[in-house]
Amino acid sequence: MGSQTAEVRRGPKPRPHTRDNLIRAGVRMLHESGFTATGIKDIVAAAEVPKGSFYNYFESKEAFGAEVVDSYFETGLADLAARLGDESVKPLDRLKRYFSDRADGFKEAGFVRGCMLGNLSLEVADQIAPIRERLAEHFGTWSGLIERCIAQAQEAETISSRLPAALLAQFLLNSWEGALLRMRAEKSDAPLNQFIEVVFGSILV
Amino acid sequence: MGSQTAEVRRGPKPRPHTRDNLIRAGVRMLHESGFTATGIKDIVAAAEVPKGSFYNYFESKEAFGAEVVDSYFETGLADLAARLGDESVKPLDRLKRYFSDRADGFKEAGFVRGCMLGNLSLEVADQIAPIRERLAEHFGTWSGLIERCIAQAQEAETISSRLPAALLAQFLLNSWEGALLRMRAEKSDAPLNQFIEVVFGSILV
Numbered sequence: 001m002g003s004q005t006a007e008v009r010r011g012p013k014p015r016p017h018t019r020d021n022l023i024r025a026g027v028r029m030l031h032e033s034g035f036t037a038t039g040i041k042d043i044v045a046a047a048e049v050p051k052g053s054f055y056n057y058f059e060s061k062e063a064f065g066a067e068v069v070d071s072y073f074e075t076g077l078a079d080l081a082a083r084l085g086d087e088s089v090k091p092l093d094r095l096k097r098y099f100s101d102r103a104d105g106f107k108e109a110g111f112v113r114g115c116m117l118g119n120l121s122l123e124v125a126d127q128i129a130p131i132r133e134r135l136a137e138h139f140g141t142w143s144g145l146i147e148r149c150i151a152q153a154q155e156a157e158t159i160s161s162r163l164p165a166a167l168l169a170q171f172l173l174n175s176w177e178g179a180l181l182r183m184r185a186e187k188s189d190a191p192l193n194q195f196i197e198v199v200f201g202s203i204l205v
Numbered sequence: 206m207g208s209q210t211a212e213v214r215r216g217p218k219p220r221p222h223t224r225d226n227l228i229r230a231g232v233r234m235l236h237e238s239g240f241t242a243t244g245i246k247d248i249v250a251a252a253e254v255p256k257g258s259f260y261n262y263f264e265s266k267e268a269f270g271a272e273v274v275d276s277y278f279e280t281g282l283a284d285l286a287a288r289l290g291d292e293s294v295k296p297l298d299r300l301k302r303y304f305s306d307r308a309d310g311f312k313e314a315g316f317v318r319g320c321m322l323g324n325l326s327l328e329v330a331d332q333i334a335p336i337r338e339r340l341a342e343h344f345g346t347w348s349g350l351i352e353r354c355i356a357q358a359q360e361a362e363t364i365s366s367r368l369p370a371a372l373l374a375q376f377l378l379n380s381w382e383g384a385l386l387r388m389r390a391e392k393s394d395a396p397l398n399q400f401i402e403v404v405f406g407s408i409l410v
Binding site: 036037132139162163168177179186 | 237238239241242317318319322323324326327328330331332337340341344367368372373375376378379380381382383384386387389390391392395396399400402403406407408
């Protein structure tokens with residue numbers, strides 16, 4: 001926050017939204033093109049902010065990337081939590097509807113971009129610890145929401161309790177990320193449909 | 206091949222292995238750092254070949270990337286086919302041993318790099334059609350080998366035939382890719398162990 005104040009003092013015109021604009025542009029561009037392919041110059045241009053302002057807000061591209069990951073996940077989190085926690089719908093129906101709606105969305109978008117958490121896990125997690133840590137944390141939150149649905153379905157005896165809800169939730173989330181990965185390679189929603197068929201026809205039974 | 210001949214003619218000293226050296230360096234570097242982060246300069250330096258030689262062998266970095274993907278997959282293919290086709294081992298044991306050995310390898314390596322096919326599916330499949338097509342083809346081959354194991358286990362009535370072997374194989378392969386993705390984010394083999402537990406304890410039963 002200190003450097004933000006400094007920027008406002010130095011700049012010819014105060015721009016309180018500069019930081020938000022940079023993050024928003026970062027979410028869009030990192031999701032579309034990845035971390036390495038997106039230059040700071042591109043981000044600054046897309047955010048329509050003064051060229052020199054980037055380092056007033058972020059100490060490095062890596063630190064910026066970690067905040068972009070947070071923003072990407074947190075923007076969708078309220079909707080995710082509301083859908084997976086919607087007690088007016090049976091837990092298993094909630095989960096199935098969630099994945100089906102996501103599959104429809106990817107079909108409409110032309111099978112591109114996928115999930116930024118997954119993309120950056122493969123692109124930069126080995127190299128950039130602060131980004132990797134954010135990814136791990138958000139995957140944990142996401143998995144926890146899935147786990148609660150599965151636990152509720154097990155409590156209601158809709159599905160078997162043989163395997164722990166936590167194990168199933170982790171497996172489902174990772175398999176979903178894998179289905180998205182294959183969707184990108186195939187340019188097809190077959191992997192997403194196969195995921196839904198096996199998960200809801202054979203695993204969660 | 207025409208341009209290879211041209212290079213040999215022009216160069217001060219014929220280097221028949223230049224092309225192979227470039228591909229080998231490409232496999233190593235693209236696997237470690239990804240496509241965008243690896244420059245042609247880096248590849249040429251690692252391959253210890255003359256700077257100007259790259260474009261004598263490859264018309265573009267994209268065309269080079271497609272050949273690197275082929276080389277990566279084809280190098281491992283004989284071993285993969287031998288393991289998954291080893292009739293002296295029961296089909297389900299073969300499959301389980303394959304994934305367990307892979308998990309051990311990733312643990313030894315420190316949970317980095319993962320699978321190049323998966324990495325490039327998320328990094329460049331949207332943008333580079335020739336690479337995407339190679340990825341899709343190799344995933345298809347890999348999935349076919351898994352499918353044969355599953356079909357044999359179904360024929361032997363070791364596991365249920367309720368779901369088609371082809372569907373299960375695609376799902377397994379994609380889930381494995383997802384487990385590798387999460388392994389990179391967590392720097393842990395928990396996702397690989399969870400994959401093995403759910404697949405062999407609950408899906409292939």
